[in-house]
Amino acid sequence: xxxxxxxxxxxxxxxxxxxxxxxxxxxxxxxxxxxxxxxxxxxxxxxxxxxxxxxxxxxxxxxxxxxxxxxxxxxxxxxxxxxxxxxxxxxxxxxxxxxxxxxxxxxxxxxxxxxxxxxxxxxxxxxxxxxxxxxxxxxxxxxxxxxxxxxxxxxxxxxxxxxxxxxxxxxxxxxxxxxxxxxxxxxxxxxxxxxxxxxxxxxxxxxxxxxxxxxxxxxxxxxxxxxxxxxxxxxxxxxxxxxxxxxxxxxxxxxxxxxxxxxxxxxxxxxxxxxxxxxxxxxxxxxxxxxxxxxxxxxxxxxxxxxxxxxxxxxxxxxxxxxxxxxxxxxxxxxxxxxxxxxxxxxxxxxxxxxxxxxxxxxxxxxxxxxxxxxxxxxxxxxxxxxxxxxxxxxxxxxxxxxxxxxxxxxxxxxxxxxxxxxxx
Amino acid sequence: xxxxxxxxxxxxxxxxxxxxxxxxxxxxxxxxxxxxxxxxxxxxxxxxxxxxxxxxxxxxxxxxxxxxxxxxxxxxxxxxxxxxxxxxxxxxxxxxxxxxxxxxxxxxxxxxxxxxxxxxxxxxxxxxxxxxxxxxxxxxxxxxxxxxxxxxxxxxxxxxxxxxxxxxxxxxxxxxxxxxxxxxxxxxxxxxxxxxxxxxxxxxxxxxxxxxxxxxxxxxxxxxxxxxxxxxxxxxxxxxxxxxxxxxxxxxxx
Amino acid sequence: xxxxxxxxxxxxxxxxxxxxxxxxxxxxxxxxxxxxxxxxxxxxxxxxxxxxxxxxxxxxxxxxxxxxxxxxxxxxxxxxxxxxxxxxxxxxxxxxxxxxxxxxxxxxxxxxxxxxxxxxxxxxxxxxxxxxxxxxxxxxxxxxxxxxxxxxxxxxxxxxxxxxxxxxxxxxxxxxxxxxxxxx
Numbered sequence: 001x002x003x004x005x006x007x008x009x010x011x012x013x014x015x016x017x018x019x020x021x022x023x024x025x026x027x028x029x030x031x032x033x034x035x036x037x038x039x040x041x042x043x044x045x046x047x048x049x050x051x052x053x054x055x056x057x058x059x060x061x062x063x064x065x066x067x068x069x070x071x072x073x074x075x076x077x078x079x080x081x082x083x084x085x086x087x088x089x090x091x092x093x094x095x096x097x098x099x100x101x102x103x104x105x106x107x108x109x110x111x112x113x114x115x116x117x118x119x120x121x122x123x124x125x126x127x128x129x130x131x132x133x134x135x136x137x138x139x140x141x142x143x144x145x146x147x148x149x150x151x152x153x154x155x156x157x158x159x160x161x162x163x164x165x166x167x168x169x170x171x172x173x174x175x176x177x178x179x180x181x182x183x184x185x186x187x188x189x190x191x192x193x194x195x196x197x198x199x200x201x202x203x204x205x206x207x208x209x210x211x212x213x214x215x216x217x218x219x220x221x222x223x224x225x226x227x228x229x230x231x232x233x234x235x236x237x238x239x240x241x242x243x244x245x246x247x248x249x250x251x252x253x254x255x256x257x258x259x260x261x262x263x264x265x266x267x268x269x270x271x272x273x274x275x276x277x278x279x280x281x282x283x284x285x286x287x288x289x290x291x292x293x294x295x296x297x298x299x300x301x302x303x304x305x306x307x308x309x310x311x312x313x314x315x316x317x318x319x320x321x322x323x324x325x326x327x328x329x330x331x332x333x334x335x336x337x338x339x340x341x342x343x344x345x346x347x348x349x350x351x352x353x354x355x356x357x358x359x360x361x362x363x364x365x366x367x368x369x370x371x372x373x374x375x376x377x378x379x380x381x382x383x384x385x386x387x388x389x390x391x392x393x394x395x396x397x398x399x400x401x402x403x404x405x406x407x408x409x410x411x412x413x414x415x416x417x418x419x420x421x422x423x424x425x
Numbered sequence: 426x427x428x429x430x431x432x433x434x435x436x437x438x439x440x441x442x443x444x445x446x447x448x449x450x451x452x453x454x455x456x457x458x459x460x461x462x463x464x465x466x467x468x469x470x471x472x473x474x475x476x477x478x479x480x481x482x483x484x485x486x487x488x489x490x491x492x493x494x495x496x497x498x499x500x501x502x503x504x505x506x507x508x509x510x511x512x513x514x515x516x517x518x519x520x521x522x523x524x525x526x527x528x529x530x531x532x533x534x535x536x537x538x539x540x541x542x543x544x545x546x547x548x549x550x551x552x553x554x555x556x557x558x559x560x561x562x563x564x565x566x567x568x569x570x571x572x573x574x575x576x577x578x579x580x581x582x583x584x585x586x587x588x589x590x591x592x593x594x595x596x597x598x599x600x601x602x603x604x605x606x607x608x609x610x611x612x613x614x615x616x617x618x619x620x621x622x623x624x625x626x627x628x629x630x631x632x633x634x635x636x637x638x639x640x641x642x643x644x645x646x647x648x649x650x651x652x653x654x655x656x657x658x659x660x661x662x663x664x665x666x667x668x669x670x671x672x673x674x675x676x677x678x679x
Numbered sequence: 680x681x682x683x684x685x686x687x688x689x690x691x692x693x694x695x696x697x698x699x700x701x702x703x704x705x706x707x708x709x710x711x712x713x714x715x716x717x718x719x720x721x722x723x724x725x726x727x728x729x730x731x732x733x734x735x736x737x738x739x740x741x742x743x744x745x746x747x748x749x750x751x752x753x754x755x756x757x758x759x760x761x762x763x764x765x766x767x768x769x770x771x772x773x774x775x776x777x778x779x780x781x782x783x784x785x786x787x788x789x790x791x792x793x794x795x796x797x798x799x800x801x802x803x804x805x806x807x808x809x810x811x812x813x814x815x816x817x818x819x820x821x822x823x824x825x826x827x828x829x830x831x832x833x834x835x836x837x838x839x840x841x842x843x844x845x846x847x848x849x850x851x852x853x854x855x856x857x858x859x860x861x862x863x
Contacts, residue, residue: 035678056720057720060720060723060724063723063724064723064727074492077492077561077562078727078729080645081492081494081497081644081645081728082494082727082728082729082730083723083727083728084719084722084723084725084727084728085719085720085722085723086723086727087645087649088649088652088719089719089720089723091649232678236674237674237675237678240667240670240671240674240675241671241675243667243671243709244664244667244668244670244671246667247660247663247664247667247668248664250660250664251657251660251661251664254653254656254657254660255657257653258649258650258652258653258656258657259464259650259653261649262565267565267566267567267568267570268566270562270565270566270642271562271566280602494728494729494732496728496732497728534732535729535732535733659708659712659715660712662708663705663708663709663712666701666704666705666708666709667705669701669705670701670702670705673697673701
């Protein structure tokens with residue numbers, strides 16, 4: 001509230017009753033942002049922009065879609081052929097989902113590289129992981145709606161996973177299905193939940209930004225803000241930079257929408273769902289492939305724990321483990337810029353995720369099974385073994401004194417793991 | 426700027442990697458080159474009309490095209506009267522009338538393409554147990570798209586290679602997964618006589634009917650690609666302006 | 680709106696003007712682009728191609744006797760097609776001079792006097808008036824009677840009594856042949 005003054009009577013009248021203008025002034029205009037942010041800091045606002053696009057296109061698609069197994073596929077074709085600009089809405093929504101995940105993956109990788117998950121940003125990181133989980137649920141259910149072959153069979157495979165839960169598994173699956181297989185009740189409830197969850201994501205994003213504003217943004221050097229010289233006001237510097245980023249993003253996005261709309265789509269989903277015919281290759285959407293690979297890499301029953309159950313546990317723990325990242329990575333230095341060993345292992349980790357993604361998209365045959373298992377094992381090795389060890393033993397580079405210190409990085413404290421870095425702002 | 430380039434490359438890499446991940450192995454497909462390929466591609470109307478002639482005269486006797494409404498055939502250059510005539514060639518069940526009876530009436534332009542068989546089971550019964558699939562989306566429903574359909578149509582061979590046996594009632598096709606397909610070979614030279622006088626080689630026939638099937642799967646392609654050019658032009662201008670303004674505002678910081 | 684945070688002043692007036700121009704140009708292009716991009720969303724809510732295709736209905740009128748009426752569905756609404764008797768035509772034209780709530784001559788409401796084609800939706804609050812069958816109540820004026828609030832229409836479909844403000848609507852139609860009527 002402090003610091004906001006206006007001569008405008010209308011603004012003043014509203015402000016007295018709901019301090020929205022001073023809130024905007026504080027959070028979107030004055031918000032002190034490190035002046036050294038690079039373009040990897042654009043991806044948060046890009047993801048938010050993409051979320052709005054998805055909700056908007058989804059809303060207008062929902063006006064024309066029918067969530068009934070007898071009519072779903074037909075209603076999508078009607079949208080593509082008869083609804084004015086229906087094809088555009090559908091392709092924006094379809095490719096928007098892919099873009100959304102690309103943006104969020106880069107956003108997460110930025111966090112991993114620059115240590116944005118470390119104190120005091122643990123809660124911010126957690127909210128992000130929760131957003132990611134809800135995104136995955138939303139995307140999974142959304143893919144079922146067109147009721148193509150992969151919509152149906154993907155839903156069948158993934159919902160069947162829950163039968164691996166000991167004792168109650170079968171009942172959980174029946175509850176999810178609302179019947180004895182994926183059928184109309186399943187489709188209907190997936191539609192409702194798919195409609196609802198994006199608004200949950202929207203609320204979570206609000207909390208995510210709130211958590212961010214509480215601790216202020218990280219920066220490529222990974223060191224705290226010390227003086228006002230380290231920061232610049234969000235507006236106009238980062239508003240215009242974000243707008244530019246949106247412009248570049250839209251150009252890439254539109255290339256897909258207008259010229260390669262099916263680039264990320266599987267041909268088999270252009271065939272209407274048939275419960276009696278299983279497609280040759282059941283492939284989830286690309287953004288799920290690494291987890292699909294982890295799921296499939298467990299092939300041996302161990303005592304009473306079936307391979308299936310191991311796969312499910314492995315798949316979920318791959319994400320749940322990320323919640324513990326601030327403690328698994330014990331290094332006091334945030335940014336990989338000053339962690340030469342961690343930097344190498346970061347890129348190996350990225351490569352490992354890409355290998356997992358590739359394996360997930362191929363049939364589980366031959367040497368790929370072994371490669372997938374090694375890649376899955378490495379994923380957990382990186383999180384559970386490498387990171388704690390690196391934190392303990394890595395010799396880090398000396399940190400600069402501050403963000404606005406001269407480029408010659410001589411002014412830092414002693415090199416090594418005992419360096420200052422975790423001072424509070 | 427370097428970071429930006431790296432980001433774009435990363436995104437492209439992910440896109441490319443996912444393409445590779447999702448690509449399927451298979452026999453080499455022949456690509457005849459279609460008018461609708463590429464950034465500036467559009468459907469060639471003459472090819473669409475010839476292709477429709479093939480579909481109408483040959484394919485539609487076994488295959489349905491249920492997502493294409495007769496009225497949308499004006500999109501390949503047919504007149505409203507031609508469309509009405511084609512629609513009326515087949516009858517569709519309607520009713521009940523005031524006596525409570527169902528009856529048959531000729532098709533109308535607003536109807537969707539009337540299938541050759543009243544239901545899936547009748548289609549299978551009339552075709553040796555395998556119902557011929559609907560073709561509305563075929564150009565999108567196979568890996569390789571139009572190139573696959575083209576190669577498939579021309580991929581029939583009189584005799585299978587050494588050591589390969591084809592069950593009774595099926596035919597050898599070198600493109601079809603498993604090679605034994607229930608559809609008999611159709612595309613031969615002079616299968617139809619084109620109304621516009623084009624020589625009806627089997628390659629021409631396959632090319633034109635695939636052009637029509639591509640249209641039937643993606644009728645919006647012409648509008649989509651031309652609108653895309655406008656959108657990209659506009660975004661280029663807008664993004665350039667954003668960049669210039671950004672540099673302007675950040676001048677004192679850098 | 681709120682005053683924006685102060686930013687560094689450019690060194691020269693020239694720089695200020697150039698930045699202003701760039702700002703105005705970018706804002707204009709951005710606003711225009713946003714407005715243009717909203718159009719597909721709005722237009723997607725307009726009737727789709729399949730809806731528009733059903734916006735005309737052809738009716739075979741060869742079986743309709745004099746004095747008989749049929750109801751057809753057009754754009755989701757009932758349309759009354761009545762083949763009028765000479766008496767009905769006479770009483771309709773005779774009433775041309777009366778003081779009518781919605782003055783219209785009978786000749787303005789028909790193309791062929793024998794055929795009266797009306798949208799069968801009461802102009803009061805939208806109920807379907809009765810009067811298509813000879814056994815239906817038709818009101819005092821021999822046309823139609825709306826059971827909801829008592830509006831009464833004459834043999835030209837004009838409102839004569841009751842709360843309805845306007846005559847029954849005459850839809851666009853044409854006789855495409857002696858036996859076919861195209862509505863819409």
